[in-house]
Amino acid sequence: MNKDRLIKLTIQARVLKAVAHPSRLCIVEELSKRERCVCELTEMIGADMSTVSKHLTVLKQAGIVADEKRGAMVFYRLRVPCLGKLFESVESVLECSARELMEAAK
Amino acid sequence: MNKDRLIKLTIQARVLKAVAHPSRLCIVEELSKRERCVCELTEMIGADMSTVSKHLTVLKQAGIVADEKRGAMVFYRLRVPCLGKLFESVESVLECSARELMEAAK
DNA sequence: CGTGCAATTGGTTATTTGGCCAAGTGGCCA
DNA sequence: TGGCCACTTGGCCAAATAACCAATTGCACG
Secondary structure, three states, rough: OOOOHHHHHHHHHHHHHHHOOOOHHHHHHHHHHOOOEEHHHHHHHOOOOOHHHHHHHOOOOHEEEEEEEOOOOOEEEEEEOOOOOHHHHHHHHHHHHHHHHEEEEE | OOOOHHHHHHHOOOHHHHHHHHHHHHHHEEEOOOOOEEHHHHHOOOOOHHHHHHHHHHHOOOOOOEEEEEEEEEEEEOOOOOOHHHHHHHHHHHHHHHHHHHHHHH
């Protein structure tokens, strides 16, 4: 395989991998509505705050979210407005095989 | 978090995770052009055939590809025509932070 | 100033992943 | 029917992931 192609695929894969986790997907959905502090996201997800913080680091390193410190709190927001299309694509896969996957997930 | 929501997020994450790997991304791109046998995909990726076969299993379990045996060969094709949007979304993330990510990938 | 909350970082552990090799399966043809 | 393809599966191992707890940092406010 061509080296440039491999680099490009690796970068794309990194972005996809970053959102390929239930908690991080949840964070992205939430941030698509409005910015949130770590506190609120932690409450929503129901995991340890340190865990959520690490998820946010992953999203940040993939270039998906940005953070801003205001006082004692840190607010996160999406860097990219149009992640909607990504979910559409995922949905189109799910429509083809919704039943089997629903079963597998339970 | 709501249980139904968690299930949905888990399923979405599984689909994303399935494509979140350079080799599997490469396979998906290739299959979006035309069907391919394992042989050809192996050649293209340059890994062991057993490795490629396992990648294909991951994609199949996520409902992204389908396989069909014809004679001694097995042909894979996309089950979903419109993964293009998914790549568009990934691209939109990359545009925002292309330089940093390119560096990180090298 | 020091206590207390918000968040991150480090450490540890269990699980998952991704790779190769070796062995097994199934079809085709000489 | 024997052997060679095209694949898949199982085993193994190194590395990455995800979770929690504990310790640390940074800010604010009494």
